[in-house]
Amino acid sequence: MRGWLGGLFAAGGVLAVAAAWWGMWEGRSGGRMAVADLLDRPVVLGLTALALFLAASAVLRRSGRWAVALVGIGMLAVPACAPALFHGGRDRTVAHREAAPGGADRVLRVLHQGGFGMEAESQGWYVELEDGSGWSARRWLVYGQDGKWAGEGLFAAAGWDGPDRIVVTTDTGTRVYDVSGGAPVLLSATPA
Structure with a gap:
């Protein structure tokens, strides 16, 4: 009975890690937004995997299989949490x-991402395109800007210029993107 329960906990941990990696993969530009919105939570799923592996090791310790569960903790749960340190977008509004x-x-x-202060260099602006509907809908990054000062390309506005074109304006110019094929393609960049 203990072996079955420990195996169930370990399998749950493996599934949590797989879900976290799948969510991060779909969270990239062009990924399926429904999957990313649901599973792109590496910290939550990584900590869930860690808890499940610890439970598995506690159950399997008496049956002599605890070493396998401890190796699983180190190899799967910790790396599942690590990408969250470099995976932005958690505080975007x-x-x-x-x-x-x-x-x-x-x-x-x-989307606006606030930094640690109100200074321009700690702010980020991102323009995204959501294309399609349902499970097949994709989310594309059109433009991203991290920490700019006035005169360096500070984001000003973004909007549509017809059904297939997006215009992004900064304090140094304008960029026009074609989105007729889904993935944004830069058509022109005009200095201010």
Whole structure:
């Protein structure tokens, strides 16, 4: 009975790690947004995996199989938490949301990421395109800017210029992206 219960805990830990990695993979530009929104939580899923592996090691310790569970803790649970240190976007808020003209299944989102202070160099701005609906919908990063000062390309605005074009304006110029194929393609960059 103990072996079965310990195996169940260990299998749950493996599933939590796999879910965390799948969520981070889909969280990249062009990934499926429904999966990313659900599973791109490496800290929560990594800590869940760690708890399940610890429970498995406690149950299996008496049956002599505890070493396997401890190796699983080190090899799977800790690396599942580590990418969260480098995986941005956790504190981003939606500053603007706008559907594409013409009723297309596309939405432009402008996200703001605050830093440790109110200074411009600690702020981030990201323009994303949500393309499609349901489980097949994709989220693309159109433009990203971390920590700029005035005169260095500080984000000003983003909006639609027709159903297939997005215009991003900074204090140093304008960029036009074509999104007719899903993935954004830079068409032009005009200095201010």
